[in-house]
Every structure is written in structure tokens, then in C-alpha cells.
Amino acid sequence: MKVAYxxxxxxKVAAELERRFELTRTEKAxxxxxxxxxxxxxxxxxxxxxxxxxxxxxxxxxxxxxxxDFEVGWYRKDFDLAGHPPYYFFQEFGTIHHAAxxxxxxxxxxxxxxxxxxxxALIRRTMVEGR
Amino acid sequence: MSVAPAIRSLRTAAxxxxxxxxxxxxxxxxxxxxxQNTPYPYLVIGSYSERAAGHYGHGGSENGFDIRGVVRIxxxxxxxxxxxxLYEEVYLALHEHPLTPAGHQETLGTxxxxxxxxxxxxxxxxxxxxxxxxxxxxxx
Numbered sequence: 001m002k003v004a005y006x007x008x009x010x011x012k013v014a015a016e017l018e019r020r021f022e023l024t025r026t027e028k029a030x031x032x033x034x035x036x037x038x039x040x041x042x043x044x045x046x047x048x049x050x051x052x053x054x055x056x057x058x059x060x061x062x063x064x065x066x067x068x069d070f071e072v073g074w075y076r077k078d079f080d081l082a083g084h085p086p087y088y089f090f091q092e093f094g095t096i097h098h099a100a101x102x103x104x105x106x107x108x109x110x111x112x113x114x115x116x117x118x119x120x121a122l123i124r125r126t127m128v129e130g131r
Numbered sequence: 132m133s134v135a136p137a138i139r140s141l142r143t144a145a146x147x148x149x150x151x152x153x154x155x156x157x158x159x160x161x162x163x164x165x166x167q168n169t170p171y172p173y174l175v176i177g178s179y180s181e182r183a184a185g186h187y188g189h190g191g192s193e194n195g196f197d198i199r200g201v202v203r204i205x206x207x208x209x210x211x212x213x214x215x216x217l218y219e220e221v222y223l224a225l226h227e228h229p230l231t232p233a234g235h236q237e238t239l240g241t242x243x244x245x246x247x248x249x250x251x252x253x254x255x256x257x258x259x260x261x262x263x264x265x266x267x268x269x270x271x
Contacts, residue, residue, distance in 0.1 A: 085251065093260045094175065094199055095250050099163035100260075102178050102197075109180050109195070 016130065024126040028068060031122055035115050036060040036070035039107050043072055046103035048091055053082065054103075068119055073104060137267035138181040138194050140232035145225060145240075145263060149174060149198075152224035155217050171203035171256070172217055184266065191235075191268035197245070198225075200259045211247065214257040218244060225263055232267055240265030 040060040047055040057078045061071040074088040094100030125131060149160045159173035178197035183190075200217045204210075226242040242261050250256035 087251070089246075089248065090251055093197075093246055093248070093258065094163075094177070095252055095258075096165075096201065096256055097167075097252055099165070099175075100177055100197065100199070105178060105197075106180065109182075113182070 020127050020130050023130075024123060027122055027126055028119070029062075031115075031118060032068060032070050033062060035111060035118075036062055036072060039070075039072045039111055042107040042110060043103045046106055048101040048103070053084065054088055054091065058103075068115075072107075135190060135234055135269045136181060137192050137232050137235050137269075138179050138196070140234060141194050141230065141238075141240075141265060141267060142176060142179070142196060144230040144232045145196075146176065148228065148230060149221065149224055153217070153220040155213075155220055171201060172213070173201055174217075174221065175199040175201065191266060193264070193266055195262055195264040198242075198261045198263055200261070201250075202257050203253070204255045204257065211257055214247065214259055218247075218259045218261065221261055230265070235270050236268045238265045238267050 037060055040058055044055045044058045047058060049055055054074070057074055059071075059073065059075060059078075063069045063071060074086075076086050079086050079088070090098065092100060092102045092104055146160050149156075150158050153160070153174065156173050159169060160176065161169065161173055162176050165173075165175060176196055176198055178195075180193075180195045182193045184193045198221055200214065200221060202213045202217055204213065222242045222244075225240060227239045229237045229239055231237045240263050242263055245260045245262050247257070247259040250258060
């Protein structure tokens with residue numbers, strides 16, 4: 001006995017999945033932008049303030065390589081050009097002479113629960129509900 | 132659902148555990164400010180965080196703090212073996228080790244290594260930073 005199956009209409013399913021995928025891709029980029037900027041502003045607010053150099057040079061970089069990623073922090077070259085050692089690292093973690101005055105870690109711990117919630121809601125709305 | 136702050140009692144329980152289990156620091160588990168004459172190696176506890184969180188219907192919170200390990204390499208040693216040995220002791224002392232903060236249920240926290248680096252003011256001094264995180268629930 002031979003049993004054959006024929007499935008039709010998959011093109012519509014594939015097209016709908018592609019539409020939802022593109023919708024998710026577009027909206028997650030906006031979400032990452034929003035949170036990247038928010039993280040940058042929060043880290044700047046929490047930065048130790050002496051000359052203000054750290055607060056004014058915290059940088060947001062939209063990576064857009066993976067699904068949900070961005071970078072916030074300081075560039076070594078900015079400190080080199082201004083003649084400063086890369087003290088941002090030691091402010092974050094501390095040295096034998098100075099206690100840590102972290103800003104990136106607290107900023108991330110403040111924002112990450114909101115980001116997780118919003119990212120989950122975005123995927124549910126775009127991929128699952130398709131709107 | 133009541134929420135009681137846990138970070139202070141969690142920190143106390145962790146410090147007691149570190150003092151008894153991390154033999155390399157001989158009880159030197161400190162909080163800032165650090166006396167500049169403190170002998171090496173030592174641990175510094177800081178960068179606390181706490182956020183209220185639901186925990187199986189009971190009041191509780193997500194807690195965390197940094198543990199910075201500091202060693203000074205004595206010649207002819209040059210590598211980071213002593214630093215990593217200290218980190219291993221900290222990990223074994225706290226990672227998924229049951230702690231019971233006062234007024235709270237027993238909890239199992241986790242340890243992750245965040246950074247390791249040479250001190251900018253003394254090249255013979257090495258640091259590691261580990262993050263301890265635990266979810267606490269108020270005792271019933």
C-alpha cells in the first residue's frame with residue numbers, strides 16, 4: 001500500500017512568516033536604539049564627576065549584528081586623544097587606592113529587567129500575533 | 132506580600148562564609164574604605180544592588196554585590212596563579228552554597244567572574260572582580 005500526502009498553500013505561510021520576521025527586525029532595531037540611548041544617559045548620570053570627561057564621553061553603539069544587542073561604554077582612543085589614561089575601567093572596578101565607583105553595572109542592572117520585558121512583548125506581538 | 136530588605140543580612144551571611152572558607156585571605160574580607168596597610172591578599176565587598184521580586188508568592192528580592200580579590204605577586208612569581216587560586220576559593224565558598232540571611236529563607240547564590248586586571252598604581256598587584264547574585268525570600 002502506498003500513501004502520498006500533498007500539502008498546498010505553504011507559500012502563504014512562508015510569506016506571512018517573512019512579513020512577521022521583517023516586522024520584528026524593524027521594531028527590535030528601534031527598541032535597541034531606545035534602550036541604548038537610555039543606558040548611555042543612565043551611565044552618564046552615574047559616572048563619577050570630577051572634570052565631567054567620563055560623563056560626556058560615554059558612548060552608545062548600535063551593533064545591529066545579532067538580534068538584541070548594543071554597546072555602551074567608553075573608547076580608549078577618546079581618552080588617549082585627551083591625554084588621559086583609560087581610568088574608566090578602574091572607576092568601574094576599583095584599585096588599591098580607590099574604591100570602585102561603578103556606573104555601567106548599575107545602569108545595566110536598572111534597565112535590563114525593563115528591556116527583557118519589552119523584548120518579550122515585542123516578539124509576542126510581532127512574531128506570535130503578527131501585528 | 133511583604134518585602135523585607137535582604138542585602139545587609141545576605142552580605143553578612145556571605146562574609147561569614149568567606150571568612151571561614153577562603154583560607155588564603157586569613158579572614159581579611161573587607162568593605163571600603165580599605166586601610167592602605169592591609170596585608171595581601173584580601174577581598175573587598177561592594178557595589179551592592181537589590182530589587183524587589185516575586186518569589187513563589189512570597190516577598191523577596193534579587194540581590195547582588197561584587198567581590199574584588201586583591202593579591203600582590205612577590206618576586207620571582209610573575210603570573211596570575213595566585214589570583215586565580217583566590218578566585219577558585221571564593222567560587223567554591225559561595226557558588227550554589229546554601230546561605231540563610233537573617234529573617235529569610237535559605238538561598239543558593241551564584242558567582243561569575245566579571246574581570247581580572249593589573250592595578251594601575253602597582254604592577255605587582257592583581258585584581259579579580261566576581262559578582263555574587265542571589266534571590267532571597269522572606270522567612271514565613
